[in-house]
Amino acid sequence: MSEAGATLAQIAEAAGVSIPTVSRVLNGKPGISAPKREEIERLLEDRGYARRKPRRGTPLIDFVISSLETQWATELLRGAQAEAARAGADLVLNATDGRPAGSPDWIERISARGTDGVVLVVSELEPQARRELSRLQVPVVAIDPIGSDTESFVTVSATDWVGGREATEHLLALGHRRIGFITGPITLECHQDRLDGYTSALGRAGIAADAALVRQGDSLIAGGQRFGGELLDLSDRPTAVISGSDEQAYGVYLAARERGLRIPEDLSVVGFDDVDLCRWVSPQLTTVRQPLSSMAAEATRLLLKLAAGEEVASPTVRLASKLIVRDSTAAPHS
Template sequence: MVAASAGVSVATVSKVLNGRSDVAESTRTLVQEKLQQHNYVLSATSRAESGTRAIVEVQVEAALVAYSSEIVQGVIDAGSQLGIDIVVSTRVGAAANLTSERPAAWARALALTGRRAVIGVTSELTEERLAAMSRARVPYVVVDPLGMPLARLTSVGSTNFAGGLTATQHLLSLGHRRIGYLGGPKTAACNHAREHGFRAAMEGAGLDLLPEYVTTGAFSYETGVNTGGSMLDQAEPPTAIFAGSDEVALGVIEAARIRGLNVPRDLSIVGFDDTQLAHMAAPPLTTVRQPLREMGAVALRTALRLAAGETIESHHVELATSLIVRGSTAPPRSTSGRGRSSRSR
C-alpha cells in the first residue's frame, strides 16, 4: 500500500525503513511522508530481522552538563558492548515544540527513523507523549524524570532520600546545627526525595527547620551563586549548606568566596552527583555519589528489554548512593564567630 501510494517499489520502501543510503533524498522524503499518512510503524522484531544495528536515541531535556554527560556516557559505553548504535539529541527549540505540541507526529518520526527505544534524561513527560510513544511501539525510559513519575512511566534513578539523609547526617556529625538545603526544581521527583531526606535528618536530631534555610531553584551553578548568596546574606546564615547537585554546590562556593568566606572554615558544603566537577572544585567537594554511568547503562538495558517485548520486574529502579567525603566540610567555627546556634526543640 505504501509503495503504491508513493509510486515506488516495495524494495525502495524497505531501503527507507532500514536506513539504507542508496535512496535519493527526495524519494526518501516522499516514502516517509506516505508511511506517516498510513501510520506505518516498523516493529522491533522486524527491525531485528532486517539485520541492521539497533538504534536507541538519548534525549536530554536541555544542553549537556556534567551530570547528563555522565549518564549519556554510560548509555554509550553500554551500547558499544551490546552492539547498539546510540544517537544523542537535545529537546530544545523546534524539537521541543514538536515534542510538546505534536507528540503523535514526534513519536511516529522516531519510529520511522528506526529507533528501537528512547531514553530521556531529566525529561518532563506528559500522558499525551507517553501514549503517543506507546502507539508508535517505541519504549521510553526516563532517568530522573523532572515531574512526578506517571503510573505507566518506566524510570531509573538513585536512592535520593537516603542520599539526602546521609549528607545531612554527615554535617550534623561534624557539629553543624544551622544547615541549609538548596535544591533543584520544585517539581522534580529527585529533589523532593533529597529534601525529604534532609528534613528527616534534621527532625531526627531534634532541630527546628527554619523556612529561610530551605529553598529551591534549578540544578545550576547560577542557582548556587544567586540563591545561595541570598542564604548567606541572612542575619544568621547557615554554617553548612547541602546543595541538590554538584553544580549548585560550586555556585555556593563562589558565593562564599565573593563574601570573603572560606570553605570549609566558615562554611561547609555538600553536593550531590559526584561528577568530575566535584574533583576539580577548590576545595574538592564532599558529595553524595550517584552511579550516573551505571544508571545510563541500566536505562539502556531496560529499554531494550521492553523493545523485545519482555516483562520487566519493576517500572522504577533505584541504584544505591554513597557519601564521598572530601575537603569542603569541617566542624563549624565557634558560634561566636557567625551568630547563635540553631534552636532545638
C-alpha cells in the same frame, strides 16, 4: 467496532495477556499458542493498533535529555553509549533545551525511520507524544522522572532520599545546626526526595526545619551563586549548605568568596552527583555520589529488553548513592 489508537496495554487487557506477550506477537516471536496469537492479531486489527515500522539490523535507541551543558549530562550519556555499544546498538541523541520532549517533527521522524525505544532523562513528554509512542509500540525508560505520572514507564533513579539524609547527618555529626539546602528543579522526584531526606535527618536530631534556610534552585553554577548568596546574607546565616548538584555547589563557593568567607573554616558545603568538578575545585568538594553512568547503562539495558518483548524484573530500579567526604566540610566555628 473500531477503536482507533488503542494502546498496547488495552490490547493486552482485552486478550487477557501481559504486554510483553502482545509485543512478542507484534515481533513474530515464538512461544505463543496459535489460537491466542490469532486472537491478539484480530484485536490489533479490529482496534486499529498502529504497528511500529519493522526495523532490521542494528537496534536504535533515542536518548532524550533536557540539556548537554553539565558534567552530570556527560556522565549519563557516557553510560548509555557504553551500554549501547556493548549491546551492538546505535544511540541517537536528542537535547530538548529544557522543553518537554516530543515535538510533532520528532514523532514523525521516529515513525518514519523506526526506533527501538526511548531513554528519557529528567524531561517530560508532551501528552500527544506519550499517546503516539504508545500507539507506535515504542517503550520508554525514564531516568530521574518528573512527578508521579510515570506509571507506563520503567524508571531508573538513585537512592536520593538516603543521600539527602546522609549528607545532613554528616553535617550534624560535625556540629552544624543551621544547615541550608538549595534544591535542584523541585518538579523532579530526585530533588524532592533529597529535600525530604534533609528534613527527616533534621527532625531525627530534634531540629525543626526552617523554611528560611531552603531555596529552590536550578542545579547550575549561577543558581548556586544566587541562592547561596541569599542564604549567606541572612542575619543568622547557615554554617553549612547542601546543594542539589555539584555545579550548583560551586556557585555557593563563589558566593562565599564574594563575602570573604572561607570553605570549610567559615562555611561547609556538600554537593550531589560526584562529577569531575568535585576534584578540580579547591577545597575538593564533599558530595553524595550518584551512580550516573550506571543509571544510564541500566536504563539502556532495560530498554533493549523491553524492545525485544521481554519482561523486566521490576518497573522501578534504584541504585545506591554514597556520601564521599572530602575537604569542603568541617566543624563550625564556636
